[in-house]
Every structure is written in C-alpha cells, then in structure tokens.
Amino acid sequence: MTTHGVHYFRVTNNVAFDTMGHTFFIEDAAETKNVYDHNLAIQVKQSMSLLNTDQSPGGFWITHPDNVFTNNAVAGTDAYGYWFDMQEHSIGPSFDINICPEFAKLGEFRDNTAHSLRRYGLRIFHALIPRTNPCKPSPYDEDFLSKGETDPYWQNPKIPAVFENFVVWKAGRNGAITERTGAVTFKNFRVADSQIAGMEFSKLEDVRDGYAKIEGGMVIGNTGFNDVDGDDSEVITGDTCWGVIGPR
Numbered sequence: 036m037t038t039h040g041v042h043y044f045r046v047t048n049n050v051a052f053d054t055m056g057h058t059f060f061i062e063d064a065a066e067t068k069n070v071y072d073h074n075l076a077i078q079v080k081q082s083m084s085l086l087n088t089d090q091s092p093g094g095f096w097i098t099h100p101d102n103v104f105t106n107n108a109v110a111g112t113d114a115y116g117y118w119f120d121m122q123e124h125s126i127g128p129s130f131d132i133n134i135c136p137e138f139a140k141l142g143e144f145r146d147n148t149a150h151s152l153r154r155y156g157l158r159i160f161h162a163l164i165p166r167t168n169p170c171k172p173s174p175y176d177e178d179f180l181s182k183g184e185t186d187p188y189w190q191n192p193k194i195p196a197v198f199e200n201f202v203v204w205k206a207g208r209n210g211a212i213t214e215r216t217g218a219v220t221f222k223n224f225r226v227a228d229s230q231i232a233g234m235e236f237s238k239l240e241d242v243r244d245g246y247a248k249i250e251g252g253m254v255i256g257n258t259g260f261n262d263v264d265g266d267d268s269e270v271i272t273g274d275t276c277w278g279v280i281g282p283r
Contacts, residue, residue: 036074037062040129044069051075055082056089057118059107060096063129064122064136067101079112093118093158094149098126099136100163100196109149109156116149116156116203121163137162137215138169141196148202156203156226157211164217164241165194175243193218193246204228204258209235218246227255 036051038044039062046069051058058076061069076094083090094109095117109116125134141163149156166173166188173191176184186192195218202225203210210226212235213219219236226233233254239247 036060038066038069039063041066042068045072046070046074047072049074050077052077053080054078055080056085056092057096058092058094060093061098061102063125063127064098065125065129065131065134066099067139068103068142070103071095071105071107072103073106075108075110076112077110079109079114081113088120091115091118091154093120096120098122099134099139100141100165101139103143104147105143105145107147109152111151112149112153114152114154115158116152116206117144117147117158118155119157119159119163121159121161123161133170135169138164138166138173138217140165140169140194141198144197144201145199147200149206150204152203152205153207155209155212156206156229157198157201159213159216159219162215162217162240163196163213163219164215165196165219166217167192167194173241187243193242195220195246197222199223201225206230209233210254211235212237214238215240216247217242220247221249221252223251224249225253227258228260229254 036059058079079092079094091114093115094112097119121137125131168191173188175187179187197220199222204227206229209232210229214237
C-alpha cells in the first residue's frame, strides 16, 4: 500500500499477508497528514528487485513524520516493524528543497505493536529533530531570559515528538532505536525479548539536556519465549537485553 504524492488520505482496517518489500509506506517524503489506523502486516519479506530499501523491509516505511499511525500491528518481518527513514528533502517526482522531513514535526505514533522482527521494532533514521520551521536553524540562545524569552530556542522553537504506548517483543536487535535525535520521547514503551537492547538513543543532536527522554518504559530481558529466528542456537539469555540511553 503506497501513499504517493497525496495528503489527508486514510488507510484503515487492512490486512496484508506474505508481502515482499515495504507493506504500508510513504514514498516521496512530501506526503503529510495521512492516517494509518488499525492495519496489520504479517510476514513481510525481503526483496532484491524492488526499491533498494526493500532489501530491509518494514511493515511500515515512513519518509515524512507528519502523518498519523495508530493501533497498527506488525507480525514478522525480515527487518523492521516501523521504519522512520527520514529524508533530508523530499525525493523522486516530489523533490522540493523546501521540504525538510528530518526536522518536521511528528503527526502521531500511538498504540502500535510489533513482534518477531529480524532487526528493530521501531527505527528512527537518519534523524528526527523536529522544530517549528523545519528548513531553518534552531540556535540555542544562552541569554534568552535577559531578552524576556521563556524558551532558549525561541528563534525557532522545538516541537516535541512523543511516540506513545508502543509494545514490541522478539526483535533480533533492538525493540526501539533512534539515531540523530532532537526533542523525541519514548513514552510508555513495553519491550521484551530483544537480542541487543530494549531502547536505544544513539546520538543527541541540536538539543540540550532534558529534551530527549524515555518516560514510563519497561524492558523485559527474557520471557522464556524468545527464540526470534526459530533457531535454538540464538535463544536470548536473560542478561543480554537491557534499556540503553547513549552511544552504541
């Protein structure tokens, strides 16, 4: 299901089974205000003959954050559950240097689930550093109080991106990972049976302390039902999964 060059489109109550490449995806990174609600992707397979990114497919492949994802589920993929693959600018026929998805606000990501993934349940890549004017700098003003401002980023305020109520288990790498990160919050995440880490923030960028955070998270290292690949040699042990904030 490709959302290509459209806005305010609804994708609801669909089931996709045994697909190759990304299952539900936003293609050109120009699409905004679309709603994905109550969709299910099952058994998402790698493809070597479609888009380059289909070699590591996601149940959901998202190239612009200003869209809504609620109550969706992914059950089994060769790579990712939800892959926010943020682009520097929109791409393909929709290319526009004035569209800057890496710095755009998040629409909504709430009450989604994923399990049985060879890589990550949720991956945010290359960056998500949302601010009011995405294509302009957001400098930190050390003297903001003396100027009568309440926000040190008053010249281009940050817009917090809150990912809420995500449940993920049996990830071959991490339950959730974000790489270049601004004001991003993982709120009420429930992660179990990851092979490397529960939640990871790899690099904080263009934001001061306190803007990026994990709130109310829970990580379970080993539930006893954690053979991700069906191979007993890769069963996760209880001390190989933990919550991580910081560099890999």
